Amino acid sequence: MAAAAKSGLLENRDSDGLISLYRKRAKRYDWSTLLLYFVGFRHWAYRKRAIHSLALNPSDTVVDLGCGTGLNFSLLQEQVGPRGRIIGVDLTDAMLDEANARIAAHGWSNVELVKSDAANYVFPSSVNGILSTFALTLVAEFDEAIRNGALALQPGKRFVILDFKRPSGWFMYKAAPLLAKFLTGPFGGTIEMASRKPWQSLEKHLALIQFINLYLGGAYIAAGEKPVPPTC
Numbered sequence: 001m002a003a004a005a006k007s008g009l010l011e012n013r014d015s016d017g018l019i020s021l022y023r024k025r026a027k028r029y030d031w032s033t034l035l036l037y038f039v040g041f042r043h044w045a046y047r048k049r050a051i052h053s054l055a056l057n058p059s060d061t062v063v064d065l066g067c068g069t070g071l072n073f074s075l076l077q078e079q080v081g082p083r084g085r086i087i088g089v090d091l092t093d094a095m096l097d098e099a100n101a102r103i104a105a106h107g108w109s110n111v112e113l114v115k116s117d118a119a120n121y122v123f124p125s126s127v128n129g130i131l132s133t134f135a136l137t138l139v140a141e142f143d144e145a146i147r148n149g150a151l152a153l154q155p156g157k158r159f160v161i162l163d164f165k166r167p168s169g170w171f172m173y174k175a176a177p178l179l180a181k182f183l184t185g186p187f188g189g190t191i192e193m194a195s196r197k198p199w200q201s202l203e204k205h206l207a208l209i210q211f212i213n214l215y216l217g218g219a220y221i222a223a224g225e226k227p228v229p230p231t232c
């Protein structure tokens with residue numbers, strides 16, 4: 001604890017801490033993601049790649065877990081179209097308020113918002129895709145969220161995660177505490193959280209079909225697919 005405080009790293013936050021952080025940041029959240037470009041973190045390109053990995057079809061239902069202000073919604077709309085359904089789930093009321101404003105500004109009638117902890121969220125009985133960008137690593141009970149999502153997914157459909165992680169290469173591993181302070185610290189992420197491995201839960205509850213290292217291993221896209229039962 002002392003070492004973390006000394007290095008200026010945030011301590012592991014519980015949900016209350018994250019809610020109060022995101023309440024303070026909600027209005028400026030979209031702008032603050034632009035700052036990531038100054039350190040070469042092309043989050044928009046990564047989002048597009050993650051959403052492409054979902055392999056959605058028009059009219060599909062997709063859940064965006066930890067949706068925040070809804071930055072993914074326009075890209076998801078391009079995939080599911082007006083007959084599709086987008087469900088944004090988030091813990092923080094202020095982030096959902098921003099998401100709501102985005103929905104109203106675009107006049108989208110196919111987006112629903114749910115205020116819930118990702119770990120307790122009750123998924124609809126059958127979904128065609130689940131996305132989580134820069135959120136699941138903040139959730140200590142990520143395994144539960146992924147297990148519940150896996151149960152709700154239709155066979156052949158995917159759960160895709162785009163998130164930060166602690167890199168394994170020597171240089172980046174050593175640089176990770178500093179990167180965590182500047183890159184993920186403002187978003188509530190700590191080096192301890194970056195050491196979590198949600199993709200192992202995708203592997204446990206689904207079939208891990210894709211793992212892409214991004215940003216010299218400091219981020220990743222992982223996709224799990226629900227196996228299709230064999231036909232007799």
Ligand SMILES: C[S@@+](CC[C@H](N)C(=O)[O-])C[C@H]1O[C@@H](n2cnc3c(N)ncnc32)[C@H](O)[C@@H]1O
Nearest residue numbers: 066067068071090091092095117118133134135
């Ligand atoms: C870094 S923001 C990412 C938002 C959005 N997914 C994006 O890519 O811009 C993290 C979001 O996760 C949400 N969050 C944190 N812990 C959560 C939890 N346990 N359940 C649901 N949402 C959570 C926060 O409220 C915040 O909106």
